[in-house]
Amino acid sequence: MTGINLIFWFIAILTIVSGSIVVLSNNLIYSAVSLLFTLLGIAGLYVFLWADFIAITQILIYVGGILVLIIFGIMLTHRITDVTLSQSSNQQILGGGIVLVIFLGLSYMILNTPWLENSAVEPQETIKQIGNLLMIDYLLPFEVASILLLAALIGAALLSRSSK
Amino acid sequence: MDLNSYLIISAILFSLGLFGVITRRNGVAVLMSIELILNAANINFIAFSRYSGMDFSGHIFSLFVIILAAAEAAVALAIILNIFNNFGSINIDDANKMSQ
Amino acid sequence: MINYGIAILLLPLLSFIIMIFVGKKLPNRGDWLSIGSVAITFCLSLSLFIMMLFKYDPYFKVEKIFTWFNLGTLDLKIGILIDNITIIMLLVVSLVSTLVHIYSTSYMKEDSRYSRYFAFLSLFTFSMNGIILSNNLLGIYIFWELVGLSSYLLIGFWFEKESAANASKKAFLVNRVGDIGMFIGIMLFFSSIGSFLFKDLYLGVSQGMFSVDTLTIAGLCLFAGAVGKSAQFPLHIWLPDAMEGPTPVSALIHAATMVAAGVYLAFRLFPIFTPQALTIIAYVGAITAVFAAIIAITQNDIKKVLAYSTVSQLGYMILAVGVGAYTYGFFHLVTHAAFKAGLFLCSGSVIHAMHHAYHKLDDHKSDAQDMRNMGGLKDKMPVTFYSMLFCTIALSGIPFTSGFLSKDAVLAGTLAFSSQYPNHFLLSLFGFSAALFTAFYMFRLIFLTFYGKPNSKKVFDNIHESPIQMTTPLIILSSLSFFLFFTFPNFNPLSYDGWFMTLVKSKDSLVPGYLNPTAYQIKEEIGQAHNLALFLSLSVAALGIGFAFLIYYSKLISPDSIYRRLKVLHNLSFNKFFIDEILKKYLIDPFLKISKYIAIFDWDVYDKYFINGFGRITENFSKTVGNLWDYKFLDQKIIDGFGRITKFSGSKLRLIQSGKIQNYLILVLVGIIILYVFQAI
Numbered sequence: 001m002t003g004i005n006l007i008f009w010f011i012a013i014l015t016i017v018s019g020s021i022v023v024l025s026n027n028l029i030y031s032a033v034s035l036l037f038t039l040l041g042i043a044g045l046y047v048f049l050w051a052d053f054i055a056i057t058q059i060l061i062y063v064g065g066i067l068v069l070i071i072f073g074i075m076l077t078h079r080i081t082d083v084t085l086s087q088s089s090n091q092q093i094l095g096g097g098i099v100l101v102i103f104l105g106l107s108y109m110i111l112n113t114p115w116l117e118n119s120a121v122e123p124q125e126t127i128k129q130i131g132n133l134l135m136i137d138y139l140l141p142f143e144v145a146s147i148l149l150l151a152a153l154i155g156a157a158l159l160s161r162s163s164k
Numbered sequence: 165m166d167l168n169s170y171l172i173i174s175a176i177l178f179s180l181g182l183f184g185v186i187t188r189r190n191g192v193a194v195l196m197s198i199e200l201i202l203n204a205a206n207i208n209f210i211a212f213s214r215y216s217g218m219d220f221s222g223h224i225f226s227l228f229v230i231i232l233a234a235a236e237a238a239v240a241l242a243i244i245l246n247i248f249n250n251f252g253s254i255n256i257d258d259a260n261k262m263s264q
Numbered sequence: 265m266i267n268y269g270i271a272i273l274l275l276p277l278l279s280f281i282i283m284i285f286v287g288k289k290l291p292n293r294g295d296w297l298s299i300g301s302v303a304i305t306f307c308l309s310l311s312l313f314i315m316m317l318f319k320y321d322p323y324f325k326v327e328k329i330f331t332w333f334n335l336g337t338l339d340l341k342i343g344i345l346i347d348n349i350t351i352i353m354l355l356v357v358s359l360v361s362t363l364v365h366i367y368s369t370s371y372m373k374e375d376s377r378y379s380r381y382f383a384f385l386s387l388f389t390f391s392m393n394g395i396i397l398s399n400n401l402l403g404i405y406i407f408w409e410l411v412g413l414s415s416y417l418l419i420g421f422w423f424e425k426e427s428a429a430n431a432s433k434k435a436f437l438v439n440r441v442g443d444i445g446m447f448i449g450i451m452l453f454f455s456s457i458g459s460f461l462f463k464d465l466y467l468g469v470s471q472g473m474f475s476v477d478t479l480t481i482a483g484l485c486l487f488a489g490a491v492g493k494s495a496q497f498p499l500h501i502w503l504p505d506a507m508e509g510p511t512p513v514s515a516l517i518h519a520a521t522m523v524a525a526g527v528y529l530a531f532r533l534f535p536i537f538t539p540q541a542l543t544i545i546a547y548v549g550a551i552t553a554v555f556a557a558i559i560a561i562t563q564n565d566i567k568k569v570l571a572y573s574t575v576s577q578l579g580y581m582i583l584a585v586g587v588g589a590y591t592y593g594f595f596h597l598v599t600h601a602a603f604k605a606g607l608f609l610c611s612g613s614v615i616h617a618m619h620h621a622y623h624k625l626d627d628h629k630s631d632a633q634d635m636r637n638m639g640g641l642k643d644k645m646p647v648t649f650y651s652m653l654f655c656t657i658a659l660s661g662i663p664f665t666s667g668f669l670s671k672d673a674v675l676a677g678t679l680a681f682s683s684q685y686p687n688h689f690l691l692s693l694f695g696f697s698a699a700l701f702t703a704f705y706m707f708r709l710i711f712l713t714f715y716g717k718p719n720s721k722k723v724f725d726n727i728h729e730s731p732i733q734m735t736t737p738l739i740i741l742s743s744l745s746f747f748l749f750f751t752f753p754n755f756n757p758l759s760y761d762g763w764f765m766t767l768v769k770s771k772d773s774l775v776p777g778y779l780n781p782t783a784y785q786i787k788e789e790i791g792q793a794h795n796l797a798l799f800l801s802l803s804v805a806a807l808g809i810g811f812a813f814l815i816y817y818s819k820l821i822s823p824d825s826i827y828r829r830l831k832v833l834h835n836l837s838f839n840k841f842f843i844d845e846i847l848k849k850y851l852i853d854p855f856l857k858i859s860k861y862i863a864i865f866d867w868d869v870y871d872k873y874f875i876n877g878f879g880r881i882t883e884n885f886s887k888t889v890g891n892l893w894d895y896k897f898l899d900q901k902i903i904d905g906f907g908r909i910t911k912f913s914g915s916k917l918r919l920i921q922s923g924k925i926q927n928y929l930i931l932v933l934v935g936i937i938i939l940y941v942f943q944a945i
Contacts (some may be wrong), residue, residue: 004165005165012169012173014176015173016173016176016177016180017176019176019177019180019181019200020180022180022183022184022196022197022200023183023188023197024179028192030194031193031196032196032224035196035200038177038199039199039203040187042165042177042203042206042207045170045173045207045210046210049170049210049211049213049214051210051213051214051223051226054210054227055222056227057227057230058206058230061234062199062233064231065234066199066234066237066837067238068236069237069238069241070192070195070196070199070241072195072241073192073195073244073245075244077192077244077248080182088570090187090189091186091187091930092187094189095183095186095926095929095930098182098186098241098930098933098937099179099182099186099933100181101177102182102933102937103178105221105937105940106175106178107175110171110172111168111172115167115168115215116216117167117215117216118215118216118217119217120214120217120218121214121218123218124206126220126223129223129225130220130227133220133223133224134168134224134227138224140211141202141228143233143258145228145231148231148232148235149235150232151235152234152236152238152239153236153238155176156238156242157237159239159243159245160241160242160245160246182933186926186929186933229502256925256926257924259928
């Protein structure tokens with residue numbers, strides 16, 4: 001148990017530390033790279049939560065898709081010769097204070113709520129369950145999501161077209 | 165390694181994302197912070213799903229969140245590219261034509 | 265069976281919807297679509313008809329009832345009824361409609377609103393089929409108004425002509441008078457029975473749910489609808505004016521089908537009419553028959569003559585209903601539909617030819633419909649001539665034609681009625697004199713149009729026979745006036761026995777107390793009166809034709825000398841008994857005068873003193889209140905105060921509106937924290 005606990009806390013700290021670098025670093029490339037570690041760490045957390053399918057999806061879509069897209073965005077909007085790719089922040093003290101208050105409120109709420117916990121056995125196959133749910137109970141949202149993706153595709157293509 | 169630890173991790177990530185959204189001036193950085201917030205929400209979904217007797221609805225929800233995030237990232241980056249083309253910068257403060 | 269009915273009902277509607285919206289863009293301006301849908305309707309009706317002949321069952325009946333809607337305890341039912349009468353009517357309507365459609369492709373070819381014309385024809389066919397197929401009064405009423413509408417649209421089809429626009433308005437309004445009566449009648453029945461179905465109506469009447477007086481009044485109210493639609497006296501005035509519409513329309517709507525709807529309604533309702541109501545109906549019909557026939561004698565417009573002839577023949581049918589011989593009236597309706605539609609189409613062919621001749625000579629003043637401008641057209645238009653001659657023979661009631669059989673049957677019914685109730689001898693007198701006049705004016709028309717010397721040589725040379733699309737319907741319709749089509753398998757040209765009289769059986773009256781004679785009694789009496797009626801009607805027809813021959817063909821008697829001798833009568837007839845003028849003088853003008861006085865009262869008394877007085881009081885009151893309270897206190901203190909507060913706070917708050925989205929986000933988060941704190945407290 002302690003070994004697993006160790007690994008868990010390692011992943012948790014990795015996630016949080018790299019998440020802080022994403023927000024605090026002055027170099028956009030550093031931010032993007034640490035976002036990679038944050039996302040991987042979250043995928044690790046999913047594994048601890050018995051959600052293997054979601055973990056794989058997380059790595060495939062977030063790391064393989066969205067992150068690459070973000071790095072492309074950075075490269076397209078900055079001259080690559082800008083060595084620092086620096087960025088600035090504003091109202092850090094005010095924002096930090098407010099966010100701290102919100103975080104404290106959230107923690108207070110989390111720790112003081114008597115969560116209802118049901119024990120469960122580790123499922124053998126999550127993909128089948130998710131597939132059944134998607135195709136039966138959530139078929140309409142599933143289809144709507146596909147339309148949304150199509151719309152996003154067309155919208156993105158339309159917006160990023162060079163204007164004539 | 166109980167429910168609370170996941171929730172706290174998620175709360176930390178959420179607050180970090182919120183801080184980023186408020187303070188970063190760079191549009192791409194704001195987008196990354198938004199991804200953090202979405203991931204924090206996803207952790208909550210999966211954690212509640214695990215600790216409420218393995219209810220797979222939470223998994224479905226997080227799947228939809230991921231789909232939305234992908235769509236949002238694509239459109240948001242297209243918008244950022246447009247802003248860059250029109251204003252020569254992606255600092256969201258600079259895109260203030262409406263207030264002038 | 266019911267599916268056939270639904271298809272017959274809906275096909276023309278479909279064609280109307282397509283034609284009215286995209287008709288113009290279809291190839292050939294869409295006429296094939298309308299013709300196709302009506303032709304399919306005709307084929308379906310024909311197959312129903314053949315099936316009826318094979319079944320050969322006088323009591324055949326199929327009914328399908330749907331619930332239209334449900335309001336608590338009220339369950340409103342409508343439905344489709346198919347029996348022998350329905351099938352025969354469907355066949356008549358779809359046949360005439362198909363022929364008129366084909367005829368119109370040539371007659372209306374040069375019209376710029378060609379596809380709209382066909383759309384309206386489809387609408388009419390749909391509504392007429394609706395009347396025939398309905399098994400309830402409400403359905404009949406709905407389609408009744410729809411045929412009124414399509415008639416209005418088609419009469420006013422050339423609405424650029426002021427006379428056409430006025431005629432369509434007149435037709436619509438005069439029909440409305442009758443329809444109000446009909447609606448009252450329907451509601452009188454509905455309020456006691458709670459259903460519109462004929463079945464329930466018959467049941468309710470036979471169970472004695474109504475007193476005889478109520479039944480008389482309600483029946484006469486319903487009959488008012490028939491008076492309006494079938495152009496009976498005194499609501500006949502719209503039909504002659506309706507001739508402003510295109511001639512094929514007159515043939516379809518104002519001769520064969522729509523005007524017969526009133527008669528059809530009277531047939532359906534015959535079992536519930538009381539003796540008093542029937543007597544009134546018989547007199548209305550008889551007066552109309554003779555009255556319109558007298559007017560027709562002196563008219564010079566070829567279509568006007570035919571229009572008054574239609575009114576007169578419709579009077580015959582109503583008369584037949586009134587004397588109880590209503591199956592014979594129905595017989596007359598069917599035979600009349602064929603030869604009168606034929607006559608109208610023939611006159612259309614003549615008018616078409618005259619019109620083209622004038623057009624060629626660049627003459628836009630002469631009237632192409634005036635018979636005095638025609639003459640000698642016999643050799644120029646042989647097909648039109650022979651078709652018209654045959655139809656005229658049928659209408660005049662000469663043996664070997666269908667018109668002879670049906671008219672003879674109606675007259676026999678009238679004679680039987682008069683011999684049973686001698687104080688009603690006027691009915692027979694009117695009936696036979698109408699037959700005399702009919703023969704006279706129809707042969708006058710033939711002699712004036714086709715014989716004699718042409719009025720103008722130049723016009724005459726330019727007359728040509730109409731194209732084949734127009735002549736084919738003429739031939740078909742006129743050949744249908746041959747008696748054998750209606751008496752098969754009975755080959756005696758003097759007897760009306762045959763499939764028609766076998767399959768259309770009259771029903772006994774349902775009025776309680778045996779006030780009306782039974783169908784069997786009526787039939788027996790008519791059988792006894794048959795021979796006398798035959799002799800009388802033949803002699804009056806011969807007399808009428810003889811007079812026409814002497815006056816207009818051999819010119820032995822000069823028409824002018826007769827005019828001079830009977831000047832008063834001639835003027836009466838020529839001016840249509842001044843009915844329009846009388847209505848104008850005693851109904852429309854007083855109404856307008858009353859309206860004018862009311863208007864004066866309205867303007868000078870009511871408006872000036874009452875309304876304006878209120879105005880002045882309000883004005884003064886407002887001034888006082890406005891000055892003291894509104895301006896001094898409300899405006900200056902409260903309203904301006906609000907303004908000042910808003911201005912002040914706005915000038916301070918606008919500092920927050922930085923235009924930076926992250927500032928707004930911070931404010932949102934502060935708001936969340938405030939809410940959180942409130943929640944915690």
